Amino acid sequence: MRPPKPQPRPDKVSLWRYLRLFRRDLLSAQPQRLYRAWMAEFRTPFFRxxxxxxxxxIDTVLKKRPEDFPKSSRIGEGLRPLLGNSVFLTNGEVWKRQRRIIDPAFEGGRLKDTFPAMLAAARACVDRLRSKAGQNVEIEEITSHVAADVIFRTLFSVPIEHELAGEVFEKFRAYQREQPLLNLAAFVPLPRWMPRLHSRRTRRNARQIRALxxxxxAERxxxxxxGQAPDDLATKIMTAVDPKTGYCLGTDEMVDQVAIFFLAGHETSASALAWALYLLALFPEWQDRVAQEALALDHPNFSSMSKLRYSRDVFRETLRLYPPVPMMVREATCPEHFRxxxxxxxxxxxxxxWHLHxxxxxWDRPDDFDPSRWGTENGKACQRDAFIPFSAGSRVCTGAGFAMVEGPLILSMLLRHYRVETIDDKTPVPVAHLxxxxxxxxxxxxxER
Structure with missing residues (x-):
């Protein structure tokens, strides 16, 4: 079972043509040979x-020696106006301190505490969609809305209808449309004193989001x-103490962290959910399986998640075919010999x-949509060695477990009540924004079912 084929993959492209294609059409930009290569070199006038x-x-870079390959500051240039000094961009001791404070809030045992908020957001989405039943809908807008609702309910105990939450969501949508995945600074070594090439609108939206x-x-x-704060993720993180240094996050630093929680928790989940619904519209037999098992959510609690096996496999397969973050960039700090x-x-x-998956x-049949692959020997081996939608090693996404509850839950809730169908001449083309x-x-x- 294969999603629609991308345009023919070129055998070779120049760096500059690659960058132009990458923005416009992610699949078409990738030379066919990169899907078989163990390693490839790209030369620029400034670095390699x-x-x-x-x-x-990958295991060496992400797991065995991560400190020798810190996150590249070049990629961060494109996100700095919004994310400031967040855990997504920092390295070294600052990053370690931030993770020691943040990670406990997302530990497995605490996911159960966030489940009611996720469920409430999913139910609210089901209710909002009743007026759209029988219509053609832009599904990314819908998944963006519900994913943002989850973030605000779990972080600040407010629904997206809350005035400030709604403003952040609308500003972030504008920021997302303006901001490419890659900024020119990722490819040109600009001096620190030189202004970064962010549009005026991008900088303005980032300032407004951070102010909100x-x-x-500040209210929290x-x-x-x-002594009147609700027991949600924001309270857990703002009251957490670094066990090594005794340091707590201040209000200003918390803005940086909330910005990345919103980007990572809302933007990535919205992307994965939208592609999952598209794939299920293409393959209605899998959609029916997900809808049938979603009957387990008639009286839902956290233990219900163990019954959503089809939904979990579909979501995992979507993360394989359409990983929300298609590339990660690290920087070598010492001479290396690879291959x-x-x-x-x-x-x-x-x-x-994007390529590894x-x-x-x-992978067996790597371009096919086959959620059942995760039960095969090949699927199990590749899940261990070649599946990194949340990165891996010490910098694995803090919210990976959160996402693997949120995604299957929302997917199941929506398909419990609605069927999605493809529309002729509306084949989506993946592109790389955030x-x-x-x-x-x-x-x-x-x-409506």
Whole structure:
């Protein structure tokens, strides 16, 4: 079972043509040989980049020696106006301190505490869609709304209808449309004193989003001081103490962290959910399986999640075919020898889930949509060695467990009540903005069951 084929993959492209194609059409930009290569080299006038697509090399960079390959500051240039000094962009001791404070809030045992908020957001989405039944809908807009609702309910105990939450959501939608995945600074070594090439609108939206988040965190700080704060993720993180240094996040630093929670928790989930619904519209037999098992949510609680096996496998398969973050960039800090290449310090090491998840030497039928693959020996082996939608190692996404509850839950709740169908001449084309989105949206017909 294969989603519609992308345009023919070119055999070779120049760097500059690659960058143009990457913005416009993510699939068409990728030379066919990259889906078989263990490693590839990209040369620019300023530095060299190496894409590694071999599990043992990725394991070295992400798991065995992560401190020798810190997150590249070049990629961060594009996100700095919004994310500031968040855990997504920092390295070294600052990053370690931030993770020691943040990670406990997302530990497995605490996911159960967030389930009611996720369920409430999913139910609210089901209710909102009743007026759209029988219509053609742009599904990314719907999944963005429900994913943002989950973030605000779990972080600040407010629904998206809350005035400040709604403003943040609308500003973030504008920011997402303006901001590419890659900023020119990722490819040109601009001096620190030189202004970064962010549009005026991008900078303005980032300032406004941060100001709104600042109001929410300031209100929460006051509630904590008065002993009246709800026991949600924001309170857990703002009252957490680094066990090593005794440090707590201040209000300003919390703005940075909330910005990345919103980006990582809302943007990535919205992308994955939208592509999952599109794939299920393409393959109605899998949609029926998900809808049938969703009857377990008639009286839902956290233990109900163990019954959503089809939904979990569909969501996992979507993350394989359309990983929300299609590439990660690290920087070599010392001379390296990977395969037959000498890698100089300062070189960029590109790890691409987009390619790794479709690596022809590793996966059976890599371009096919087959949620049942996760029960096969090949699927189990590739899940261990070649499946990194949330990264891996010490920098694995803090919210990975959160996402694997949220995604299958919302998917099941929506399909419990609605069927989605494809629309002729509305085939989505994936492009790289902040996450893998569709160039012209994902349009589906929504039918009430």
């Amino acid at each position: 980049s190496y894409m590694i697509n071999q599990p043992s090399l 988040i600042g109001r929410l965190t 700080a006051a509630q904590i001081a008065n 037959d290449r000498e890698i100089a310090p300062g070189s960029q090491i590109v790890i691409s889930p 479709r690596q022809e030497r590793l 996450t893998v989105r569709s160039r012209d949206g994902i349009w589906l017909r929504l039918v």
